[in-house]
Amino acid sequence: MLTAILALGALALVFGIVLGYSAIRFRVKSDPIVEKIDKLLPQTQCGQCTFAGCRPYAEAIAAGEAEINQCPPGGAATIQSLADLLGVEPKELNEEHGEHKEKMVAVIVEKTCIGCTLCIQACPVDAILGSAKHMHTVIESECTGCELCLPPCPVDCIEMVPLARSIEQWKWKLPETGS
Amino acid sequence: MITLLDNPIPIPGGLKLNANKQQSLRSPIKKARIPELLTVPLSQHIGNPAEVVVKVGEQVGKGQIIAEASGFISASVHAPTSGTVTAIDNFFVPHPSGLKNRCIQIKPDGEDRWYERHELANPFILDPYDIRQRVLDAGIVGMGGAGFPVASKCSAGLANTVELVLLNAAECEPFISCDEALMKERPEEVIEGLRVMRHALQAKQSVIGIEDNMPEAAECLQNYLDSIDETDIQIIKVPSLYPEGGEKQLIYSLTGLEIPNTELPIDHGIICHNVGTSAAVYRAAKFNEALISRIITITGAGITEPQNLDVLIGTPVADLVEQCGGYSDKIDRLLMGGPMMGFTLQTDALPVIKTTNCILATSQQETPQPEPATACIRCGKCAEVCPAGLLPQQLYWHAHARDFEKTEAFNLFDCIECGCCAYVCPSHIPLVQYYRFAKAEIREARDVKQRADIARERHEARDARLVREKQELAERRAKHKKAAATRKDGSDPKKDAIKAAVERAKARKSALKPNPESNREPSSESSPNSGNQV
Numbered sequence: 001m002l003t004a005i006l007a008l009g010a011l012a013l014v015f016g017i018v019l020g021y022s023a024i025r026f027r028v029k030s031d032p033i034v035e036k037i038d039k040l041l042p043q044t045q046c047g048q049c050t051f052a053g054c055r056p057y058a059e060a061i062a063a064g065e066a067e068i069n070q071c072p073p074g075g076a077a078t079i080q081s082l083a084d085l086l087g088v089e090p091k092e093l094n095e096e097h098g099e100h101k102e103k104m105v106a107v108i109v110e111k112t113c114i115g116c117t118l119c120i121q122a123c124p125v126d127a128i129l130g131s132a133k134h135m136h137t138v139i140e141s142e143c144t145g146c147e148l149c150l151p152p153c154p155v156d157c158i159e160m161v162p163l164a165r166s167i168e169q170w171k172w173k174l175p176e177t178g179s
Numbered sequence: 180m181i182t183l184l185d186n187p188i189p190i191p192g193g194l195k196l197n198a199n200k201q202q203s204l205r206s207p208i209k210k211a212r213i214p215e216l217l218t219v220p221l222s223q224h225i226g227n228p229a230e231v232v233v234k235v236g237e238q239v240g241k242g243q244i245i246a247e248a249s250g251f252i253s254a255s256v257h258a259p260t261s262g263t264v265t266a267i268d269n270f271f272v273p274h275p276s277g278l279k280n281r282c283i284q285i286k287p288d289g290e291d292r293w294y295e296r297h298e299l300a301n302p303f304i305l306d307p308y309d310i311r312q313r314v315l316d317a318g319i320v321g322m323g324g325a326g327f328p329v330a331s332k333c334s335a336g337l338a339n340t341v342e343l344v345l346l347n348a349a350e351c352e353p354f355i356s357c358d359e360a361l362m363k364e365r366p367e368e369v370i371e372g373l374r375v376m377r378h379a380l381q382a383k384q385s386v387i388g389i390e391d392n393m394p395e396a397a398e399c400l401q402n403y404l405d406s407i408d409e410t411d412i413q414i415i416k417v418p419s420l421y422p423e424g425g426e427k428q429l430i431y432s433l434t435g436l437e438i439p440n441t442e443l444p445i446d447h448g449i450i451c452h453n454v455g456t457s458a459a460v461y462r463a464a465k466f467n468e469a470l471i472s473r474i475i476t477i478t479g480a481g482i483t484e485p486q487n488l489d490v491l492i493g494t495p496v497a498d499l500v501e502q503c504g505g506y507s508d509k510i511d512r513l514l515m516g517g518p519m520m521g522f523t524l525q526t527d528a529l530p531v532i533k534t535t536n537c538i539l540a541t542s543q544q545e546t547p548q549p550e551p552a553t554a555c556i557r558c559g560k561c562a563e564v565c566p567a568g569l570l571p572q573q574l575y576w577h578a579h580a581r582d583f584e585k586t587e588a589f590n591l592f593d594c595i596e597c598g599c600c601a602y603v604c605p606s607h608i609p610l611v612q613y614y615r616f617a618k619a620e621i622r623e624a625r626d627v628k629q630r631a632d633i634a635r636e637r638h639e640a641r642d643a644r645l646v647r648e649k650q651e652l653a654e655r656r657a658k659h660k661k662a663a664a665t666r667k668d669g670s671d672p673k674k675d676a677i678k679a680a681v682e683r684a685k686a687r688k689s690a691l692k693p694n695p696e697s698n699r700e701p702s703s704e705s706s707p708n709s710g711n712q713v
Contacts, residue, residue, distance in 0.1 A: 042627075043634035053638060125637040126644075144634045167222075170276040171619030174579075175552075175612040 034062045040081045044073040045124035046146035048098045053124060061086075069093050073145070075100030104160040105143040106150075108136050112157035119149035119158060181342040181448055183386065183415070187432045192564040193420040194599050196519075198392055200356040203478040203485040208360050210489045211502055213260050213287045217493035219245065220272045221281045223532040224320040225327050226252030228281060237264045240294025242469045245283050248315065254328040254533075255318035257469035258294070259491035262287040273496075273515050273529045275522040282530070285493070295467065302371075302464040303378050307337055310379040310464055317463035318533075319470045323347060323424070323453035324516065326534040329460065332452075333379065335445045341380040342448035345433070346373050346457055348389040348396070349417055351424035352517030355537045357474040358454050360487040362389075362396035365458060366403040372457030373412060375464045380450060385412045387454075388429045392419040421519065422597040426451045428566050440592040455536075475531060477503045481510030481540030490531055496538055497527040509542035518546050519598045550607040561600035561610065567593045571600035575610050578617035583624070586617045594618075 037058035044054070049070035051057040060066035061082070068082040069091040076093065083090035093100060108119070108128075115133040120126075127143045130136030138149075138158075149158050163169070222228035229246035239245060239258040246256040262285045269279040299305070305313070315330035346369070350358040362369055369387075377385045389397050397414055404412055417423055417432045427438050430449060438444060444451050452460075455473060462468040471492055478485035483504030490499060496513070500506060514521040515529075516537055531538070561571035569590055577585035594614050601610040 038635070041631075043631040043638065045634065045638045054635070124641065125634050126641045127637070142633070142637060144630075165278075167272070167274055167276055167278045167280045170274075170278055171623060172275075172612065172615035174616045175609045 032062075034058050036085060037061050037082065040074075040078060040085060041071060042074045042078060042144075044144040044146045046073060046144070046148060048072050050097070067091065067094065070097045072098035072100050073103075102162050104145040104147075104162055105140050106138045106145065106147070107140075107159050107161050108138055109157040109159060110135055110137075112155050114155055114157075116154060118152040118154065122148045122152045124148060181384070181434055181436070183343075183384070183413075183433055184435055187388075187415060187417045188435060189418050189420060190423060190428045190432055190566045191568050192566045192599060193422065193428075194564055194602060195419075196353045196421045198419070199353045199478075200359060200392075203354070203356045203476045203487055204360060206484075206486050208364055208474055208487045208489050209502075211491065211494060211499060213289065213291065213491060214494045214498045215286070216265070216495075217259055217262075217285045217287060217491060218270050218282045218495070218530040219256055219259065219285065219493040220270075220530065220532055221246050221256055221283065222272075223256065223326060223492070223534060224254040225325065226250065226254070226331070229253060229256045229318075231267055231281075231283065233264050233267075233283065235264050235267055238262075238288075239264060239285065240292055242296060242471055243294035244316075244318075244469070245285075248318070248328070248330075251334075252328055252331050254320045254330070255316065255469075256283070257318055257471050258285055259471040259493050260285070260287045261290050261292040261294070271526070271529055273522075273524060273532060273535065277525050297467050299465055299467070302375055302461075305379075305464065307379040307381070310375060310460075311337060313463045313467065314460055317459065317467075317469045319456060319459045319463060320533050321453060322455035322459065322473060322534065322536070323426075324520070324534055324536060329452070329456055332445070332450060335443070336380040336450045339445055340448055341382040341445070341450055343384045343386060343434075343450070344373065344377050344380060344382040345430065345444075345449060345451040346385075346387040346454055347424060347426065347429055347451055348387050348393070348400075348454045349424040349429050350393070351390060351419070351421045352519050352537075353421070354478050354539055355476050355517050356478070357476045357487055357536050359393050359396045360476075361454060361458060361474050362393070363399045366399045368458035368461050369454045370400060370403050370407075370409070370412065371465070372459070372461035374409070375460055376450070376452065376457065377412075382450070386433065387412065387414045388417050388433055389414060390419040390423055391416040421599070422566055422595065425566065425595050425597065427595070440590070470533060473531075473533060473535070475499065475535055476537040476539075478537065479510075479514075479540040480542035480545055481506055481513070483507050492533055493530045495527070496524065496529055496531060499531070499538060500527060500540070506540060509544075510540045511543040512541050512546055514539040514541065514546070519602070520596065549609065552608045553606045555606055555608060558605060560603045560605065564599040564603050566597060566599060567595060569594060571610055574617070575608060575613050578613040581620070583617055583621050586614075587621065591617055591621070 038055050041054040041058060047053065049057045051060055057066060061068060069079050071078050072093060079093060080090050113136055115130060115136060117132050119136060120128045120130060124146060125142055125144055127139045128136055128149065129139060147160060227250040230249045231246045233239060233245045239262060241258060241261045243258045244255050245258050248255045264283060265286045266284040270282040272280045272282065311330055311333040314333055319329040321327040321329060348358060348362060373385055387400060397416065400414055415433060422428055423432065426444065430436055430438060430444060430451065436447060438447060459470050472489055474487050475490045476487050477499050482500065486503055488499055488502065513524045513527060515524050515535055516522060518539060518541065521539060555572060555575065557572060565571055573589050574586055574591055591614060596611050596614060598611050604610060
């Protein structure tokens with residue numbers, strides 16, 4: 001009886017040590033969930049989700065403080081991929097946060113711009129170039145279309161325009177005649 | 180080491196199609212006349228569009244560069260004849276989208292005067308890098324249809340060991356006969372081009388792969404080889420089967436090597452060029468000639484006199500049709516390229532480009548209107564004919580369901596869009612269109628992801644900058660505050676410093692005064708050791 005208890009106890013101790021050691025030694029650094037969520041978000045940094053950018057929103061989703069349907073720029077595709085990642089049911093986009101639109105870019109109307117730098121400060125990705133009392137301009141390739149530069153502009157000289165569809169961006173469509 | 184098979188093996192799948200080459204081969208290649216206006220697109224190749232280097236109103240000579248290659252994968256564009264640049268703007272170009280793109284329009288002056296052209300008696304004295312430079316300067320692109328800049332291929336060839344230079348003479352798509360005509364009438368250009376490339380790439384083996392339904396062309400090439408006593412170039416006949424002329428298909432036939440979409444032939448020591456490209460390389464090396472013209476097959480039941488024309492790049496399609504006797508009343512569709520891989524042209528006002536091998540005006544019988552698609556019945560015929568060994572039906576299924584991850588898992592990008600699967604489909608499903616759609620969506624998703632990554636990086640950089648600026652501001656404020664606080668104590672660090680300096684100066688003066696010799700020997704005075712020695 002005592003031998004059995006001692007033997008099992010000794011075994012338990014040995015395995016416990018082995019398991020404990022390997023838990024530390026062979027630890028797998030898994031990709032934290034926040035990173036994974038952040039990778040799926042469109043990085044528009046527009047704040048329509050009520051958070052101050054895509055990463056804070058990702059953190060809120062990970063903490064269970066936000067729904068997955070608060071990102072209008074991502075739209076249904078982002079909601080679907082978030083649902084797949086988190087193993088939850090996809091939902092309709094929450095209309096309160098805005099609607100999914102075609103990708104736009106900001107363009108500064110140079111005639112009206114007074115060079116106040118307010119839009120430069122508002123841009124979350126530093127995509128506006130200019131300095132005080134000098135012409136400002138948007139770097140088209142860097143603009144995420146977040147529209148955050150629109151409200152601060154005192155002369156309303158920023159317009160959102162759809163990206164020009166050039167021949168390079170043209171793509172084949174899904175055939176209409178399909179079963 | 181590449182070993183050629185003793186007997187070329189047939190590609191998996193493929194179709195036996197009616198070649199329909201004889202119509203356009205009745206007469207020899209004719210030089211097309213210079214049109215009234217040439218429209219030369221800046222993007223006739225894979226890669227970055229060329230950058231304009233001329234102005235509107237400028238006089239240009241034949242072969243003069245009018246737009247320069249930009250970036251590693253790009254090709255220059257040259258004036259096809261002498262004349263005046265009349266416009267640099269967006270014009271309709273031959274493209275499946277039917278959209279406009281940047282072009283340079285030139286009004287020919289009729290003189291056809293060369294800008295610069297020197298003949299080199301022996302192009303083999305050039306070193307490989309000179310030849311690459313000539314190819315780059317000549318704006319040569321792959322003329323089989325893909326339009327990959329040849330200089331970029333050359334660079335890859337120069338950076339790697341080339342075991343095999345392969346000339347693709349397996350002109351497999353029905354109706355197209357421009358390569359066959361070239362080989363029959365100008366075998367010297369094709370062979371000399373291959374010899375130049377072999378010399379430039381220091382290749383160990385040179386092979387011409389030709390379909391066995393072109394015996395005359397093969398004979399012409401062989402006769403030329405015999406006439407120059409060249410024994411190191413092999414002409415190998417491969418079975419006539421569509422799409423034998425696909426680069427990877429031809430390589431498979433000759434060597435048994437399968438190259439996945441993630442690799443290039445050069446990764447296996449192979450460089451493959453179309454015969455038209457070879458002729459262009461020869462002209463560039465020998466005459467310093469740019470790629471400004473090419474042979475185009477004008478054919479189909481919709482053309483009165485089908486034939487091969489030697490055409491200036493930028494000539495409108497309508498002009499070429501007119502020189503072939505115009506349209507016949509059988510015309511139903513106008514295509515650029517062959518019946519399998521070509522695309523419909525909405526108008527014949529479009530210019531031909533470097534990759535245009537065929538203008539096909541077909542009757543309703545030749546290319547019937549596709550019947551309405553019905554449901555896939557899982558017959559598996561598509562898988563039987565796929566030359567890439569794919570499962571077209573699975574690809575279709577997943578592309579239709581927009582499950583692009585699955586399409587990639589089924590090797591969508593190994594699809595060469597040859598159209599065999601759609602050709603045999605009893606349900607008339609436009610399969611290739613589904614694959615093109617899926618590829619486009621995947622490419623766009625990659626692009627969007629890349630942009631998102633850049634936006635994330637920029638946003639993080641901005642956040643870091645804001646934090647740093649705040650910190651720096653706080654530090655500056657703290658410093659000022661400290662300074663202000665010390666001023667309040669009555670001890671100003673600045674004044675203290677001045678006071679200390681004044682005192683030091685006074686002390687030195689008083690130290691100098693008692694010693695009268697110091698004026699004469701200031702150096703000894705300043706030396707700390709001098710006092711001890713005296």
